[in-house]
Amino acid sequence: MNVGIVGLGYVGLPLAMEFADAGVNVVGIDVDAAKVASLTVGRSHIEDVPDARLATALPRCTFTTRIAELERVDAILICVPTPLNANREPELGPVLSATRAVAGVLRAGQTIVLESTTFPGTTREYLVPLLEESGLRAGVDFQLAFSPERVDPGRTDYTIRTTPKIVGGLTEACTARASAVYEHICEQVVPVSTPESAELAKLLENIFRSVNIALVNEMSMLTDRMGIDIWEVIDAASTKPFGFMRFEPGPGMGGHCLPVDPFYLTWRAREFDFATEFIELAGKVNAQMPYFCVEQIERALNDAYKPVRGSKILLLGASYKPGVGDLRGSPALAIIELLRARGADVRYHDPYVAELPSFGLRSVELADGIQDADVAAIVTAHPGVDHERVMRALPGSVDFRGTTRHMKRAVAQH
Numbered sequence: 001m002n003v004g005i006v007g008l009g010y011v012g013l014p015l016a017m018e019f020a021d022a023g024v025n026v027v028g029i030d031v032d033a034a035k036v037a038s039l040t041v042g043r044s045h046i047e048d049v050p051d052a053r054l055a056t057a058l059p060r061c062t063f064t065t066r067i068a069e070l071e072r073v074d075a076i077l078i079c080v081p082t083p084l085n086a087n088r089e090p091e092l093g094p095v096l097s098a099t100r101a102v103a104g105v106l107r108a109g110q111t112i113v114l115e116s117t118t119f120p121g122t123t124r125e126y127l128v129p130l131l132e133e134s135g136l137r138a139g140v141d142f143q144l145a146f147s148p149e150r151v152d153p154g155r156t157d158y159t160i161r162t163t164p165k166i167v168g169g170l171t172e173a174c175t176a177r178a179s180a181v182y183e184h185i186c187e188q189v190v191p192v193s194t195p196e197s198a199e200l201a202k203l204l205e206n207i208f209r210s211v212n213i214a215l216v217n218e219m220s221m222l223t224d225r226m227g228i229d230i231w232e233v234i235d236a237a238s239t240k241p242f243g244f245m246r247f248e249p250g251p252g253m254g255g256h257c258l259p260v261d262p263f264y265l266t267w268r269a270r271e272f273d274f275a276t277e278f279i280e281l282a283g284k285v286n287a288q289m290p291y292f293c294v295e296q297i298e299r300a301l302n303d304a305y306k307p308v309r310g311s312k313i314l315l316l317g318a319s320y321k322p323g324v325g326d327l328r329g330s331p332a333l334a335i336i337e338l339l340r341a342r343g344a345d346v347r348y349h350d351p352y353v354a355e356l357p358s359f360g361l362r363s364v365e366l367a368d369g370i371q372d373a374d375v376a377a378i379v380t381a382h383p384g385v386d387h388e389r390v391m392r393a394l395p396g397s398v399d400f401r402g403t404t405r406h407m408k409r410a411v412a413q414h
């Protein structure tokens with residue numbers, strides 16, 4: 001089998017690797033010629049795909065910007081971005097242009113699958129008409145399905161192979177054909193009856209996380225006021241073996257998915273005269289968190305008789321999650337902006353993010369950062385960073401991730 005993958009980012013490239021490992025030939029397409037050029041010589045831009053992994057897959061992979069190469073594949077998986085535009089509405093531009101390009105080379109017998117996260121109705125209402133401009137009919141001449149990508153970059157306990165794959169085709173035959181493609185790389189395929197169910201299942205998963213993170217974030221702001229240790233509360237509640245699921249507070253929600261995807265549904269729901277209030281409320285609470293973080297840093301400085309203006313503040317972790325260098329929507333960026341607006345002298349340490357050009361900052365060595373700071377704040381707790389050392393050296397510092405909570409507890413109990 002030959003598979004074409006359109007969009008070689010966090011989703012598309014690992015998918016290409018899985019197919020290649022399974023003995024499937026892959027044509028990987030991207031509009032970014034620089035990415036294609038570096039992949040072709042074995043340089044990966046995705047942490048989850050080390051160069052050594054890429055090297056073993058390369059003999060089965062063709063990376064190119066030439067969409068015409070898709071003519072020879074059996075299935076085409078579209079994995080392009082689905083961001084929000086300036087008005088926080090779905091920006092389907094990349095999906096539509098990728099689909100148009102595919103329509104230009106589509107041939108009878110091919111299976112097309114959209115993997116990009118989107119609102120229910122996208123596959124049927126947007127992809128079908130564009131693909132049918134080829135003169136071929138969806139569900140008759142070619143098969144079409146939606147199958148959401150559920151990978152969590154940086155995660156090793158659940159992989160593409162071990163995470164069940166939802167597949168919803170336009171027809172039963174479409175579901176069956178698309179499922180057969182994924183059976184090469186996934187242990188379990190979960191068929192659903194329509195693309196809309198598959199589209200909404202993915203959004204439900206992300207909305208569930210967003211709402212629960214907001215709930216625990218709100219709780220953390222309350223416990224801060226009440227003088228209760230939120231981590232102890234969460235640890236205690238988590239001992240319940242049923243009916244409770246652990247979520248942890250943090251500096252806000254980052255990444256490409258959680259701050260964005262739920263609003264795809266909000267937008268779609270308006271067409272049905274329906275307000276998705278949980279989504280809006282969760283977005284509002286999570287968006288407040290960087291302000292709450294800055295307030296905690298201000299308090300830490302205040303306790304040391306220092307103003308924010310002119311103080312040297314060391315942030316630990318700039319990316320939005322541990323173990324990856326992804327800066328998209330990272331709350332650290334909002335925190336830096338807020339602190340700078342108050343006149344702070346901000347520096348950061350992040351082994352995964354060498355520089356933040358928009359702020360003119362480069363990651364400092366941990367020892368230098370500690371030596372030269374009035375206070376530190378753990379924003380994202382990357383593995384391998386000695387956070388306890390930071391807390392010992394700068395005891396008034398704040399930890400938004402709870403990694404050093406045992407140290408605070410030990411002090412409190414003395």
Ligand SMILES: NC(=O)c1ccc[n+]([C@@H]2O[C@H](COP(=O)([O-])OP(=O)(O)OC[C@H]3O[C@@H](n4cnc5c(N)ncnc54)[C@H](O)[C@@H]3O)[C@@H](O)[C@H]2O)c1
Binds near residue numbers: 011081095
């Ligand atoms: N990153 C994640 O953790 C994750 C998880 C699950 C689902 N998703 C969803 O998967 C989709 C892709 O996300 P991502 O994180 O891989 O994005 P990404 O930005 O990392 O990669 C997308 C790639 O598509 C390319 N591209 C854009 N337009 C194109 C076009 N018209 N033709 C060919 N290539 C094009 C870009 O150059 C880029 O390399 C999104 O809908 C996202 O919501 C992402």
